Amino acid sequence: MEDQVRAGSRRAAKAPSIARHGRLKTRNPWRSLAKLTASVLAVALVSGTAVAAYAAWDLVQTAQPTVKLESEKVLEGVPDIGAIDGGVNLLLIGSDSRQGQGEGFGDPDEETAVLNDVTMLLHISQDHTHVEVVSFPRDMLISVPGTCADPEDPSDTLSALSAVKMNTVLSYGGMDCVVQTVQAELGITIPFAGIVQFMGVAGLSEAVGGVEVCVAEKIEDEYTGIFLEPGTHTLAGIDALQFLRTRHGVGDGSDLGRISNQQVFLSSLARKLQADGTLNDPVTLFKIAKAALANMQLSAGLANPTMMISIAKAMKDVDLSKIAFIQYPTGYVDGGGAVAPDASAEIVKTALQTDVPVVFDAAANATDSGSAADPNAAPAPETPVEEAPATTDPAAPAPTTTEALPSNVSGQTAAETRCSAGRSLDDQ
16 A cells, blocks of 8 residues: 655545546636736737737637646746746646547546646756756656645645655646656756646647657557557647557557657657747747647646747757657566656756756667667767866866766657657557
8 A cells, every 4th residue: 555644734645546626726817817918918019910919819718727836936037028048847747537538538427537647847958958858657656745735625735645656646636736746856846837638639739730750660559549550650639649648559568668659759749840940930839839728727837828939949949969858767666566766866866956968878778668769760979978177176076067877767869760669469
């Protein structure tokens, strides 16, 4: 049984495996609308065109209610025109809730869980020269701090938990609790977050015009209904969603293999956005912002079109070899039903805390079951491990400017084209 530790709470801890649809702590809707209106009107005034004014009004009509994060106080005074000043930490949460998703994803009355099956951190460096995207396994055991507001009574707090699976935190305490949990694990502040459901992923993939992915071996998954032959496929809408959801059809059928498969998609998306000039194209950026506002529940600091564009602009000139997709290093616990962070996780945390880029060990690909090298792609250039000049103080160690990851930390850069390692029905 997962150990639960009470930490200064007036409420008894609730079993995280039971879904709860409580009220999330939200900002006053009229204040949120006023702030959003002011932001998009600023865009219209800067552009000085009726088209931009209409686009701004359209985005206001699209927006969903937001969630206030405890960590948002660090955003006070941050400008919202042009590329964002400084670094960015943004947590993307993928919910498996069927509510409001239409047919094709199961009965929402039967499958009522609200699990964060995808938890992914986007880190943009302070100088906008490198980006890290860290994926956390859904079955990773983690501690939940005793500071999460109770979604059913925001004036109260929930009990701290220890050794619970990552994907139970959303149903336990909502978006802000997932943010606080990841903050506590990594030792960083995360002022932006968003929750996306099935149709949101489909809408966002359509907004960018689809994503081209390489499939090394046939993908067959009756659970998500995706069947892809080896070769190159351009995926958008439901096809893109099912590619990202498939677990049985890739690698060894585990969630770890699915993360590798998702990194194949995300690295291709990064290459597309830079090659197409999307991050400099206001029309496409508008489509992406509209899709996000319509299909995602965003934190209050992120539910602002100009803030979204500011964050996007911060990534437009990052070298693809400096965009790293990292699977948070874990190892199986006794019984094999869950994983826990291993010693290499400390190296990943240090890189994020000190804001330095990472370099993958080439040997890490040998243990990656979810993806394979593209036989038609030229090898990605190796990124050397750089060290800062030696300090004049002989007693102080020389700081590194690049963090070399151990061989058990899998992932890839956006410059590296990899293929999905499919899994046929015969192997399932």
